[in-house]
Amino acid sequence: MIKVTAEDILYSESILLKPGQTFDHERLSYIKNFETLDLQAVPGSGKTTALLAKLLILEKHLPLEKDRGVLVLSHTNAAINEIKDRIGQHCPKLFSHPNFVGTIQSFTDIFLAIPAYGIKYKQKPIRIDNEIYNETISRIFGYNKFGFVKQEKSNAIYYNKNFNVLFSYRFKFKKGVLQLVKSISGDALEIKTPNKRKEKFTSVELDRIAEWLYVTKLKVLEAGILCYDDAYLLADIILSEIPSYISLLQKRFKFVFVDEMQDMEKHQFDLLERVFIGANSISFYQRLGDVNQSIYSKALDSNLIWSQRSKKLFISGSHRLSKPIAKIVERFALTGCTVQGRMKDLKGNEIAIKPIIFSYNLDTITDVIPKFAEHIQNLIAEGSIVHNEKNKYEAVGWRKHNEDNAKICISDYWPNFSSSEKTKNIDYIVLKDYLQFCEKNNATLAPVRKSLLNGLCKILYIEGVRDEFSRVYTITKLIRYFKTYDNKEYEALKLNLYNWCVALKNEELDTTLSEIIAYIPQFLHCFGRQINKSTQFINGSSDIENVDEIEEYEHSYSNNGIDVKIGSVHSVKGQTHTATLYLETFFSKGAGNYESERLREQIKGLPIKEHLEGYKGGSVDKIVQSARMAYVGFSRPTHLLCLAIENSRLEKFANEIDKNDWDVIQIKKTEAEDS
Template structure:
């Protein structure tokens, strides 16, 4: 049993006033102050727009200022590097920022933590190399090991609806890498044996998929439980951000390393369970967030993003109650700001043609002209996959956001990892244009160049990386000319936002290949270009449409006289974490039309978890809650006429919506 005093015993009002002055914070009410002061294990549920990330950085600044040890540190984990980036943005030029970003503290992703402290040590101590931790590279190596049986295996998996790329090591014993349930066949079947052998050979050569890291991390804890004790000594304070997006696999590893019942350990988890919209594994949850135990959780239910008119419309969709008073909107409205008419657009079941134009026109007429100059207007739905087989008149229409605008395209930015070099460039430009995130755009281009370098070498000469731009800068440091070409390329693509064309691409691709050659130390074969470098017919036909400097991708532009508004269209998943000026939630289909299935909550007939009888029903509510809490000023919905009802039921439901605060426009 460890014996140690809490790393920080007291955080008082003086500490809070200090950090408020340092970061320019205002409106630190009692729930926010309670989180800043807490030095015990606790969960924080923070509603959308509550300033959660800023609050986390403020807490870390206080801890860093008072931190007493040079050998033990604070461990901050999340799914992205948002916390690190926010520290760099808010505190990067301060002594406190430099302390937080250096030893003994650790701020990184959950995956990087498990890889560094658990998985890699287990692999290396077991005499297994770490050649690459990458899904695509590992899948290709496994396919090569199938040899002549490749076509037979893929043919056998196809009717079972199993993607070879989805297979994962389920055991740290590489001689038995698969579970029979993964392939839906007996372990003695020839296909099963062929796949198992290919996965074993790839693993023994050091090729692994990202999420297999947690299997190896668990193996180290099984064999050496003392490792967890050493990590508790190393990190007596742990803060886990975006806890609602943590999978059961990740949560179990974190629970084993940092058990929340240890008196000498402070584990603080931050998130919002009402925004848990990402698909995870189906294992039963053993470590519920937020902790239902009395005194083990705090709630921040007030949002700086929107006012009470939006909060009142969204609060009933929160499966977990947002505090005793529900969701509170505390955005400061300007004295002359007109009230927005949050609107439900009712369209004929088979005709969505007027929805986006009506929404755009309503935004132009409702939003203050000064707000419109910088407005971010969005239309989102829960399903964005193209569904060309479903046409107007089909009972599932509209099934996708693409049914509201025929030019909608699924881009690599919004879905899977890019498969071609050009897609990395398009995606990076789209991130900068659409989200204003230059850091992610730079890393996107760098990731594409590193993948190209590994392609040229025909093996992963550049190993697993989490900050590709830093890696490239280091690899090119001794070649000033190529480093200059790389930096000039980033400026052209992401700062100047040069529009891609068929005429420009050959020159740009030559420069990217030259950079990759220096980074990898390998030369391009010249003939027989790799498919990664090819331009498909789709790339060529949509070259000018994918990314334009003047119009972000998947943007519907509406013009009315001299006024123009751009409506950005996408999935609800793609806008999680974003703030909009106006948001329209589009009805789509997934085992039922989304808006129709949640109508009882929109009407106020049900609240929270009332009537929620399945995981899908709960997910529908969470998706709607995420979408409806994006806007600062204007919230709208688009519903099929039949979803409201017929005759007297239609009129009664219409009256309920109006009574709840909705404006009503029939198209």
């Protein structure tokens, strides 16, 4: 086992902490422990920093005996990039074979799904991507299938039109066969007659609908187009059919670290448990996270994540939260954990700004965010907040939009709010987007080149061009084709790609697009084709061309130098703000409709764990969901926490609110508005 010395700790502190800072006993206890365990950490605890310290120390001991490796997983690419950015230059061995640092999805793809697919189909899958999968299955679903008559096809289309299962149903591997299920962790897919159909399907017709769905899904799988969930299906198959595969993975990875464990879905949780946990496991498996922040997983009771470990460590001290905010946040912790606020200002003094409840009527709801900004300005004026360009002010809520005007959502507080997002897809609906949304800030031309080649592959896909095995072209296959087709054309393609990449890096979008469009006829000629079905894709206009300007306008409120960003609670998870305004919104029915109804006792001061132990009513799941959402939203700010509650709901318990915990500010209409 790894022995951590005082010199190791000093080394990691010198890289990860500011001068004069040191790791406290809670973090040291975790950093020094390499056994199988769980780490439950509060928001702003420096949990990931403690993990990075452990990895920095572990780097000194690489390579491990018998060429075993280290596996580091997290939920998102952003989290993995943070790890690489912070310690990559200090850990060259950690980021090379036999070690692996990546997302749970990439681990499953590389070490389980791709090998499983290769064993069954004798080749690699073409693409593991939800967008391409949805596009492919929608196309194959409508194809005629051998052995089915026209009416059976119509029945299947009618069924899907009513139940909309095409993009969500999955295969499950059970007792050696594939079965249809509603979702990856869902129950069996029930094939039934839609209520509006006057004449019920016969049992034979229902069976044929199921067969149509089965054959459709199987053909997409055989074509090598997988959705992300299919990777876990293939993982299940290879682990079931080759029992020794688990021991191979354990021999490969001696130490396994999973950060943000609470964000894992049930199938991801089950896979990791299956591979790395058991009486005979030779891997040391550590899971890090905060079960109270589990707002992503829908299929897994996140309490299960932490209930099976005999060894648990805790970090209760938060360097993000002030004492007044930590006192509030602690009440929403479903685990009943202690949350110690240790945030201090630049002078080393404790921050003592009291949280605020903004009470509003429906005719003043749009004044809530401006009032929040005004309060920040007042705190800056009195010196309680030191304003600088690094400060972040955010207004967040659970529900973005609702068609029912009586159900309050984020867009009621800020009518210009839009939920559109700019994402770096690998698949766009027009060629121009492959150019304008590729990654141009990278030190190399590789991301730009990849995006351009994806655009060319998309043209081949639309035109129906397939390889000798009737499979769609990937970048690798495209380059291989040109190498064997004609050396002159291959050299021309390479030169064009280089020139276009350089031009795009220099922001010459329109010129580059024109040159590519001019080249496409020559490109298609190499495949014996000409422009036909891809005209709209090649010449179409982007519908997200001005997304940056739209986002900035619709998602923020600015006044006197205070810029308040507006978004969902999910969008700010993991972030740190100077001030956060939590906007209560309607979310479903049960134990009330809003956070102030479901979490009234916690706002008054009763911890949620105690509340639920004595709770006699129904809809406990709604209360738990709301508590987790509030816990995440409330734990973002370092200085100021605010909560917006509609006056008719606040009046029901306003007199019971502890004035030592909250200040209540009533937002009233101004005289100018009344006139």
